[in-house]
Amino acid sequence: MSRTQGTNLRVILYEGAGSEALSPDERFRLLTSLLEDGFEVTRPANGGKVSPADGAPILLLGRFRELPAAEAGLHVHDLSGKDALEAAREVRARSGARRLGEWKPWFPVIDYERCTNCMQCLTFCLFDVYGVDEGQRIQVQNQSNCKTDCPACSRVCPEVAILFPKYKNGPINGDAVKQEDVRREAMKVDITALLGGDLYASLRSRQQEARKRFSTERDESRAILERKRCLKELGKELDIPDEVLMSLPSVEDIHSRAERAKAKMAARQARSQTVKDSRPAPTEKEWGI
Amino acid sequence: MSTGTPDGSGSGVRLLYCHCAYAKVVPPEVKAEVLRRLSESGAAFDAVPDLCDMSARKDPALARIAGSGATRIAACYPRAVKWLFHAAGAPLPAEGVEILNMRTQSAGEVLERLVPPPAAGDGEEARL
Secondary structure, three states: OOOOOOOOOEEEEEOOOOEEOOOHHHHHHHHHHHHHOOOEEEEOOOOEOOOOOOOOOEEEEEEEOOOOOOEOOEEEEEOOOOOHHHHHHHHHHHHOOOOOOOOOOOOOEEOOOOOOOOOHHHHHOOOOOEEEOOOOOEEEOOHHHOOOOOOHHHHHOOOOOEEOOOOOOOOOOOOOOOHHHHHHHHOOOOHHHHHHHHHHHHHHHHHHHHHHHHHOOOOHHHHHHHHHHHHHHHHHHHOOOHHHHOOOOOHHHHHHHHHHHHHHHHHHHHHHHHHHHHOOOOOHHHHOO | OOOOOOOOOOEOOEEEEEOOOOOOOOOHHHHHHHHHHHHHOOOOEEEEOOHHHHHHOOOHHHHHHHOOOOEEEEEOOHHHHHHHHHHOOOOOOOOOEEEEEOOOOOHHHHHHHHOOOOOOOOOOOOOO
16 A cells, blocks of 8 residues: 555544443553554534544444444444554555555645746655656655655745645744745745855856865865765755755756656657547437426 | 544534644643543544645545635644645635634644633533
8 A cells, every 4th residue: 555545544433322421541541552553533412523434444432321323334332342542553554545654644735825826846856756747837746755854846836835744844834824935935036046156156166166265285075075965964054954955956957847847748748638538429418408 | 323423514613633643843732631521521523633644645535624614724824724725725715714723822722723612501512
């Protein structure tokens, strides 16, 4: 099963008719342990609204006076018996529901109220996280490809439109975007200027200076160390992991990646057009006439 | 006896709690206090391990939540929650959804909005 597929097992903590109420402590402990182990938990009470059933596997947990019958997709466990968490894990394994902890969900989320579809994130991302939909609109397509704890694409977004909800600081974590954030981001202008121009120019010039300085000593390794130090400082400032920073795309890479993305989209559109063309015209019945 | 399988019936606002199980960005003491008092409140609610994880998987549960009318969500930044639902193809309705931020608000502030104070005479938690 892929890291971004599968449904969670939903646990219903039942304390209604035909069952005994749990103590507040027991209920809280149970809720906490189930959630930390990746189970969705619903507590129906007082006729209040909860999410409707939708075919996902369900485990009914309670201290029952009389055990309700299990049905297809509905499992029942009495809290007086085996440990509830262990029972839930067993049902999860049997029902093929997903386990928590296989992947830290770190991926970009686009704020479409801010996004201008400039595609800088798509051209910058080293891991093919982004793609475009049928309408040529940028979208996050491969969440699990994202490099954990790397917010680099949000750093190159000129509109502060990319969020990482688990990031420590705003506005990348979803905090409101302030005017000063927009001003700061606007200074990036575009990725070519940031990476292809300023950064690389600056790195090259520092490297050349270092080479000049060290040429008398014939010590190339010190020049390389200087470059590494420069990148490290930049990485610290932008909170970008070293391995990402060390493999930043060149201007040529950025352009060819943009071209590839466009070509891929065009091919997809052509394929979808072919399918549409080969589809027979709808009958009167299908039109509902 | 009814098995209690949720059918979405009943009245009032739907409550959703996100445990943000994969990261330590929500202060643990706020999460714990909100969950404890929510579970003691006698209110019906849904609790999910991690909305980010569900969004990445486009979990159908998000559509079920988004399509279920007035909802109060205890999670993190409203902008993040809004676009997480959108990314899952389950956009939250423009009206009737209140998002409470456990990253910046105290447990007391979150609970004040999440669980309405009991009406006079509600001395004990009612049963289903």
